[in-house]
Amino acid sequence: MDTLISVITDTVLITLVLALAAFGLAIIYGLIGVINMGHGAMLTLGAYFTWSLTRHGMPFVASVLLSASAVGTVGLVFEHLIIRHFYNRPFDTLLLTWAFFLVATEVIKIVFGTDFRNVARPIEGAIDIGIYRIPAYRTIVGGLSILLILSTAFILYKTSLGIKIRAMVQNREMAGLLGLNVAFMYKCVFGFGSFIAGLAGGLIAPMYSVDPYMGNTFLVRSFFVVIVGGIGQVLAGTLFGSFTIGGLETVLALFSDQVIAQIAVFFIAVVLLRFRPQGVFTGR
Amino acid sequence: MTENKKSRSITRRQALGAMAGTAAVLGTPALIRPAKAADPIKIGVLSPVTGAWTVYGQAHSRGFELAVEEINAAGGVLGRPIEMILADYQTDQRLVVEQANRLLRQEKVDLLAGTFSSADRNAAGPVVKAADKILLYPTWYEGQIKDYYPGVCNPNIFMFGPEPTQQVWPFMEYMVSNHGKKFYMIGSDYAWPRVTNLFTKEKLQELGGEVVAEVYIPFNTPQYESVLRDIREKKPDIIFHSLTGSDTVNFAQQFHAAGMSKDFTYWTVDDEEVVTSGLGPEVSAGHFVSFDYFMTISHPNNKAFLERYKAKYGPDALMNTVGVGMYNAAHMGALAIAKAGKVETAAIREGLKELTFDKAPQGPVKMRGLDNQIVVPSYLMKVRAGWTSVNDMFEEVQSVPSVEPKDARCDLPL
Numbered sequence: 001m002d003t004l005i006s007v008i009t010d011t012v013l014i015t016l017v018l019a020l021a022a023f024g025l026a027i028i029y030g031l032i033g034v035i036n037m038g039h040g041a042m043l044t045l046g047a048y049f050t051w052s053l054t055r056h057g058m059p060f061v062a063s064v065l066l067s068a069s070a071v072g073t074v075g076l077v078f079e080h081l082i083i084r085h086f087y088n089r090p091f092d093t094l095l096l097t098w099a100f101f102l103v104a105t106e107v108i109k110i111v112f113g114t115d116f117r118n119v120a121r122p123i124e125g126a127i128d129i130g131i132y133r134i135p136a137y138r139t140i141v142g143g144l145s146i147l148l149i150l151s152t153a154f155i156l157y158k159t160s161l162g163i164k165i166r167a168m169v170q171n172r173e174m175a176g177l178l179g180l181n182v183a184f185m186y187k188c189v190f191g192f193g194s195f196i197a198g199l200a201g202g203l204i205a206p207m208y209s210v211d212p213y214m215g216n217t218f219l220v221r222s223f224f225v226v227i228v229g230g231i232g233q234v235l236a237g238t239l240f241g242s243f244t245i246g247g248l249e250t251v252l253a254l255f256s257d258q259v260i261a262q263i264a265v266f267f268i269a270v271v272l273l274r275f276r277p278q279g280v281f282t283g284r
Numbered sequence: 285m286t287e288n289k290k291s292r293s294i295t296r297r298q299a300l301g302a303m304a305g306t307a308a309v310l311g312t313p314a315l316i317r318p319a320k321a322a323d324p325i326k327i328g329v330l331s332p333v334t335g336a337w338t339v340y341g342q343a344h345s346r347g348f349e350l351a352v353e354e355i356n357a358a359g360g361v362l363g364r365p366i367e368m369i370l371a372d373y374q375t376d377q378r379l380v381v382e383q384a385n386r387l388l389r390q391e392k393v394d395l396l397a398g399t400f401s402s403a404d405r406n407a408a409g410p411v412v413k414a415a416d417k418i419l420l421y422p423t424w425y426e427g428q429i430k431d432y433y434p435g436v437c438n439p440n441i442f443m444f445g446p447e448p449t450q451q452v453w454p455f456m457e458y459m460v461s462n463h464g465k466k467f468y469m470i471g472s473d474y475a476w477p478r479v480t481n482l483f484t485k486e487k488l489q490e491l492g493g494e495v496v497a498e499v500y501i502p503f504n505t506p507q508y509e510s511v512l513r514d515i516r517e518k519k520p521d522i523i524f525h526s527l528t529g530s531d532t533v534n535f536a537q538q539f540h541a542a543g544m545s546k547d548f549t550y551w552t553v554d555d556e557e558v559v560t561s562g563l564g565p566e567v568s569a570g571h572f573v574s575f576d577y578f579m580t581i582s583h584p585n586n587k588a589f590l591e592r593y594k595a596k597y598g599p600d601a602l603m604n605t606v607g608v609g610m611y612n613a614a615h616m617g618a619l620a621i622a623k624a625g626k627v628e629t630a631a632i633r634e635g636l637k638e639l640t641f642d643k644a645p646q647g648p649v650k651m652r653g654l655d656n657q658i659v660v661p662s663y664l665m666k667v668r669a670g671w672t673s674v675n676d677m678f679e680e681v682q683s684v685p686s687v688e689p690k691d692a693r694c695d696l697p698l
Contacts, residue, residue, distance in 0.1 A: 114342055116561055116562020133542055211339055217506050218506065257499060
């Protein structure tokens with residue numbers, strides 16, 4: 001029983017944290033079809049900005065928000081200068097965003113150095129539930145992840161902006177012909193996705209090692225999350241994908257060691273893709 | 285047809301001429317060289333400047349650079365300066381091979397130093413064996429077992445970092461009698477943690493302890509909940525930790541966040557200054573760490589060394605066991621060449637054997653001739669609660685001024 005409770009809480013928390021890390025990628029990939037290889041670098045940038053700001057005495061929450069805005073701005077500039085000219089050529093955007101990753105990583109190393117950095121956890125301690133202690137900060141981040149996904153869902157499905165975005169996703173040309181400013185909306189989506197990546201980077205900084213390559217750990221997993229969940233299935237897809245890639249590993253590790261659990265997870269992901277190549281949540 | 289014949293005969297003549305020319309060119313440097321005394325001795329340094337071990341790359345290359353500067357300021361070796369040629373292998377074992385070959389063939393270096401992890405060194409092993417050049421290896425590592433030849437047990441590789449019978453064994457009695465007999469081993473999934481644990485288990489058995497679990501984690505694993513649960517269930521006394529890179533930080537962060545720091549003793553053979561800085565004072569407080577070198581050791585050599593190091597790289601620059609390994613490697617390499625009187629592999633090898641270096645930052649060290657393994661001091665430290673920088677990070681628990689390791693499990697002598 002103890003084990004069961006701890007496995008469930010672990011699984012939920014892992015799923016939510018991974019969903020947060022993958023969400024920016026899911027938005028950009030799912031809504032405007034750009035395979036953002038720079039996603040990892042955006043997470044890293046968010047973490048480093050947060051580290052830098054908190055070190056200069058700014059409160060944690062303000063630091064994270066400012067960092068996310070900064071990364072969002074970087075994304076907007078990158079989109080305006082380069083990406084917007086390549087929306088019709090997805091493979092070129094893949095190379096361009098990869099180049100963004102390389103350049104950003106080197107700049108991070110030059111500006112912030114190559115040492116490990118640490119961001120102090122804003123909330124110390126663990127929530128004691130009798131048999132088991134749940135890390136307090138991680139729980140809050142998990143909560144924020146739900147909040148973020150729900151509010152994005154609200155925007156997408158309950159506002160006129162959301163209707164426009166969905167129209168654009170369904171048929172870009174038609175949406176343009178009907179008078180939507182497609183170029184502007186693409187820019188907003190790219191900027192928002194970058195903002196979310198920066199936000200995630202800042203929020204996970206106190207839980208993980210902050211080093212120039214920290215985003216890489218999440219890049220591959222994030223891609224699996226998006227592809228398993230289904231491209232364009234920003235909400236349910238992201239959550240399901242995160243559960244498959246992150247949560248399942250914890251469950252499997254009950255019965256085997258870590259190495260086998262990790263291999264099994266990716267194996268299951270591949271099998272899922274074999275039978276649902278469009279992603280689990282995408283109708284055929 | 286005739287033209288063809290003609291051209292062929294000319295070609296042949298040209299070939300002869302070219303050969304003579306080549307011979308002359310090849311012969312000349314041999315004649316000139318002794319006269320040109322200031323020709324530098326070239327040492328190729330393989331450093332992980334980018335990629336996963338970036339965080340260690342800086343201290344790694346700086347340690348060597350500082351030593352080279354000191355050697356050259358003192359007049360060089362055999363009247364010749366040392367030239368350090370840095371090659372970044374991007375933490376990629378294929379690039380270790382590529383860069384080592386480039387240094388040897390294109391840069392024509394006289395010997396090599398560096399590589400960081402055991403996997404990197406094992407990649408470089410066949411290269412230095414084939415080219416018959418010396419490699420000076422700086423990192424704490426798993427010790428030499430014949431199975432991993434030519435990465436170890438290789439007469440051309442000299443080990444300047446401690447192995448488990450130096451880094452772990454001297455403190456096991458203290459740890460077992462003060463903190464308990466039940467060990468939970470967690471490490472990254474490659475040669476160094478596995479063999480280190482093998483040696484540790486051997487000694488643990490002698491002391492009547494037991495290993496409750498031995499867990500290996502793939503590189504770049506962000507989540508450790510299942511391991512933490514396993515630890516809680518198995519109730520060990522000591523977490524014996526050999527994860528590396530960002531994984532060690534991720535694990536320790538989550539271990540602490542789960543409120544487990546106060547319930548278990550944490551002994552790491554990986555978290556030197558660089559990693560412990562990444563953990564921060566909250567998470568790392570109370571961890572036991574053992575190495576041959578720490579920035580906070582009180583040996584007079586260390587004070588002088590750190591003064592020079594900080595004068596060059598700034599007051600906040602990090603140093604660690606690997607950087608010091610590289611520093612000692614450069615100095616002892618130079619001493620060996622001076623002793624040999626010439627820059628030639630067999631002579632340098634002989635020169636290095638049984639060589640002592642009194643100025644080593646951790647205290648005097650000696651290169652054992654039998655198995656090319658450095659004999660170093662060893663320190664068990666505890667991370668000070670509320671440390672503010674690397675200068676007050678560790679406090680000494682126990683130390684041994686010089687640890688003679690167990691003989692390497694190779695065909696000895698090397």
